[in-house]
Amino acid sequence: MLTPRNQTFWKTMKFGYLIDMDGVIYRENRLIPGAVEFVNALLSTGTPFLFLTNNSAPTAEDLTVRLRHLGVNGLSPKHFYTSAMNTADFLAETHPSCSVFVIGEGGLLTALHDYKIANDAIRPDYVVVGEGAATTEKLAKAHECIERGARLIATNPDNWCPVSEEKTRPGAGAITAFLEASTGSRAYYLGKPNGYMFHRARRKLMESALNFSGPVAMIGDTMETDIRGAVEAGLHGFLVLTGSTQIENVCDYVYQPSRILQSVADLTEEILTGKAASHFETTLGAPRNTGGKSGHRHQTDVFAFHKPRPRPAMTK
Numbered sequence: 301m302l303t304p305r306n307q308t309f310w311k312t313m314k315f316g317y318l319i320d321m322d323g324v325i326y327r328e329n330r331l332i333p334g335a336v337e338f339v340n341a342l343l344s345t346g347t348p349f350l351f352l353t354n355n356s357a358p359t360a361e362d363l364t365v366r367l368r369h370l371g372v373n374g375l376s377p378k379h380f381y382t383s384a385m386n387t388a389d390f391l392a393e394t395h396p397s398c399s400v401f402v403i404g405e406g407g408l409l410t411a412l413h414d415y416k417i418a419n420d421a422i423r424p425d426y427v428v429v430g431e432g433a434a435t436t437e438k439l440a441k442a443h444e445c446i447e448r449g450a451r452l453i454a455t456n457p458d459n460w461c462p463v464s465e466e467k468t469r470p471g472a473g474a475i476t477a478f479l480e481a482s483t484g485s486r487a488y489y490l491g492k493p494n495g496y497m498f499h500r501a502r503r504k505l506m507e508s509a510l511n512f513s514g515p516v517a518m519i520g521d522t523m524e525t526d527i528r529g530a531v532e533a534g535l536h537g538f539l540v541l542t543g544s545t546q547i548e549n550v551c552d553y554v555y556q557p558s559r560i561l562q563s564v565a566d567l568t569e570e571i572l573t574g575k576a577a578s579h580f581e582t583t584l585g586a587p588r589n590t591g592g593k594s595g596h597r598h599q600t601d602v603f604a605f606h607k608p609r610p611r612p613a614m615t616k
């Protein structure tokens with residue numbers, strides 16, 4: 301929320317941006333109005349930015365093409381960081397000679413392959429779970445590997461992912477929960493809101509912008525992942541209202557965004573001129589919403605239907 305006391309800060313600071321995609325740049329196959337102009341402003345001003353997604357299925361090349369088809373041009377694979385890449389970074393840093401059994405799609409397989417992490421369906425060090433590709437046979441094989449001593453890692457804690465406004469599909473968190481239940485093992489969840497995701501993304505952003513030393517803001521539409529992760533990583537969290545969060549639900553959370561924007565379009569003028577726009581003020585402290593789907597169903601909370609208290613995704 302913009303206050304007179306911090307107006308000077310917002311007006312004078314040039315930000316680098318970590319940007320969520322679904323609910324921020326597009327929803328389903330439709331661009332959020334103003335998203336193209338926002339990205340063009342980032343590109344034309346040389347503002348450091350990186351798209352940050354928990355979707356482990358696509359590669360950075362896939363995402364570049366997807367955005368181009370939606371009408372966002374000028375991007376390249378270096379502009380994307382996925383939870384699959386984060387998982388590969390984590391394993392390469394903590395256990396570089398490890399082997400893995402993978403339930404996941406191209407983005408995850410490619411990221412692990414880039415680090416030459418070997419596949420092993422007999423006695424792997426880790427079972428790594430991402431989006432998609434979860435057949436009964438693969439789950440049974442993963443279960444066997446865990447019983448033989450493999451540790452369980454998920455690319456992200458999202459239990460469901462949006463397919464359309466009416467439809468969702470199971471996410472990596474739900475598939476991982478299946479294996480946790482069957483084996484009694486506890487998984488480690490990478491991706492947002494894990495601080496390792498934000499730490500590595502911030503490092504990648506800084507490496508791509510050598511002269512940049514300003515603050516970094518995470519722009520996202522989901523409180524449990526984007527804003528929580530930003531707060532815990534010591535970054536600014538800019539919430540947009542074009543996705544999963546409604547303004548009346550923001551006060552339900554103990555962690556709060558630094559700013560609330562109607563959409564990324566609110567930032568375009570600011571990026572182009574270097575002066576903070578005045579129309580992003582939003583009223584916090586609105587009445588708590590006690591109804592509606594989003595108020596009951598946290599994306600990272602596997603027990604949301606059974607327990608009213610959200611489970612912290614990273615503290616299992």
Ligand SMILES: [Mg+2]
Pocket residue numbers: 320321322323324520521522543
């Ligand atoms: Mg999102």
